[in-house]
Amino acid sequence: MTEPASPHPVTVQLSAEDAADLQARVERGEFASLDEGVAAELAELNYRRAAEIVGGSEKLEALLDELDFDLIDPEEPVAGNISLSEMLTNLKAQAKAADE
Known part of the structure; x- marks a missing residue:
């Protein structure tokens, strides 16, 4: 993977x-x-925009749950020194908070 x-x-x-x-x-x-x-x-803001694009936070969560990280290491840092696992965890927490 190239460095950001x-x-x-x-x-x-x-x-x-x-x-x-x-x-x-x-x-x-x-x-x-x-x-x-x-x-x-x-x-x-990015989460809300993504949810709006796909038709709501439930659909975004379903899409995120379907993502397959087999091709890359989800613990490897990407742009901003955050791993994909951390990004997914953050997005799921934001979705849960938005529904409360």
Whole structure:
């Protein structure tokens, strides 16, 4: 597998209210840093978009359950130094949280 390209720094502008909310979540320990918080929120947005594309979170979960990782090692880190297993676990947790 080829190494992913190094990410370029990105500037994100938030409203004062959203920035304060994110900082409060970091201070409560929900996230280790602002970067982690922004990344988590983007992951949530991507999950919601994927669910919308396939017709809902149940269909997305079914699709994720059908994925076959036999061709690659699911524990091998991919882009962002996260393994496919970790991504799948995160997506399933987000789906469960969305249904609650």
